[in-house]
Amino acid sequence: MSTSGDNNDGSGFGTRAIHAGQRPDPSTGAIMTPVYLTSTYVQEAPNVNQGYDYARVANPTRSALEGNLASLEGTSDCICFGSGVGAIDAVMKSLNPGDRVVAGNDLYGGSFRLFKKVYEKFGVIYDIVDLTDIDALKSALQKPTRLVWFETPSNPLLRIVDLQRVSELAHEAGAQVAVDNTFATPFLQRPVEHGVDLVMHSTTKYIGGHSDVVGGAVCTSDQIWVEDLRFQIKTSGAIPGPMDCFLLLRGTKTLHVRMERHCQNARVVAEFLKGHALVDRVYYPGFEDHPGHDVAARQMSDFGGMLSFTLKGDRMEDALKVLSGTSVFSLAESLGGVESLIDHPASMTHASVPKEDRLKAGLKETLIRLSVGIEDAADLVADLEAALAAVG
Numbered sequence: 001m002s003t004s005g006d007n008n009d010g011s012g013f014g015t016r017a018i019h020a021g022q023r024p025d026p027s028t029g030a031i032m033t034p035v036y037l038t039s040t041y042v043q044e045a046p047n048v049n050q051g052y053d054y055a056r057v058a059n060p061t062r063s064a065l066e067g068n069l070a071s072l073e074g075t076s077d078c079i080c081f082g083s084g085v086g087a088i089d090a091v092m093k094s095l096n097p098g099d100r101v102v103a104g105n106d107l108y109g110g111s112f113r114l115f116k117k118v119y120e121k122f123g124v125i126y127d128i129v130d131l132t133d134i135d136a137l138k139s140a141l142q143k144p145t146r147l148v149w150f151e152t153p154s155n156p157l158l159r160i161v162d163l164q165r166v167s168e169l170a171h172e173a174g175a176q177v178a179v180d181n182t183f184a185t186p187f188l189q190r191p192v193e194h195g196v197d198l199v200m201h202s203t204t205k206y207i208g209g210h211s212d213v214v215g216g217a218v219c220t221s222d223q224i225w226v227e228d229l230r231f232q233i234k235t236s237g238a239i240p241g242p243m244d245c246f247l248l249l250r251g252t253k254t255l256h257v258r259m260e261r262h263c264q265n266a267r268v269v270a271e272f273l274k275g276h277a278l279v280d281r282v283y284y285p286g287f288e289d290h291p292g293h294d295v296a297a298r299q300m301s302d303f304g305g306m307l308s309f310t311l312k313g314d315r316m317e318d319a320l321k322v323l324s325g326t327s328v329f330s331l332a333e334s335l336g337g338v339e340s341l342i343d344h345p346a347s348m349t350h351a352s353v354p355k356e357d358r359l360k361a362g363l364k365e366t367l368i369r370l371s372v373g374i375e376d377a378a379d380l381v382a383d384l385e386a387a388l389a390a391v392g
């Protein structure tokens, strides 16, 4: 069955966020997509069915979510998974031993772990490259390359990679391009419009938006990849449950409204931190002196809700005081929910990256990452002000 974004009819993002992939339930008129809690589907005769035969392969609640996300990313298809790493895993599993992946050097820690601890063992080759450095990319692409994999904005340093330039160079070299678009969401950035082949999401984050579900997705219009990924879902089975799909569909209905507020609040918080005497650097692509600002302004419609900062003096104990001194910001891994979170990459989200690689990538021990929520900005600033005052 098709999961293509059937509401991709020229209507605006907000309209598609609410309606794409969904229609009132034909049997009752229920406006919300039902949670189809079923493992199998009755067939009229062998292989005569309504497009569904077994729920590992497809489920109508999941199909609605896939249609919705495909429409938002502007792709023909989307394949949903039980987690973000499940989605990355399915992409990597479609490669062959000996295939080479050029991966960005500032990635979600779990992506590194999957690449280095699982897929290298099966003969996939990973070269970690700073993709903000076009010369480094060019030289990496001199060896045969199957896929270029990266995040922009990256995690946790909010570095910006030029989607169009990387896609052009990769394609010239015969490679394809996959982007983890979790931080930006399709509201702020649609990588396929810049030539990217595969767009991956941890839907756990902004797409779900309420910190109550774990999920992943890959959006693409490349029919070979669509077939490969559908084969992976059917064969390896990393499926999301129907209730999870329902929660994600509920999340996307407000994605555009939430993202606007996340972006507004992040700017206020970034400006506050930039002016604070104890703060060394603020990593926020919305600042004109951020090295990726111009590229971000070109490929994103706003600068997102994530930012990181370091403290002067680089004393880890100071960072720990800030991390345990906030009360509106909760100390937790993850990001993208309505509530603000504070995180210490070196000991939490990026602890699986070896320390020497972490420091090489510029991830200091006092680096603090914020997922700025949609509470009142004044309360967020007051909370950080109080936590920083404890450092003194």
Ligand SMILES: *Cc1c(COP(=O)(O)O)cnc(C)c1O
Pocket (backbone or CB within 6 Å): 083, 084, 085, 086, 108, 110, 111, 151, 155, 180, 182, 183, 201, 202, 203, 204, 205, 214, 215, 216
């Ligand atoms: C969280 C995250 C992932 C992994 O997704 P899960 O849903 O936790 O499996 C991948 N990439 C990025 C950028 C993330 O933030």
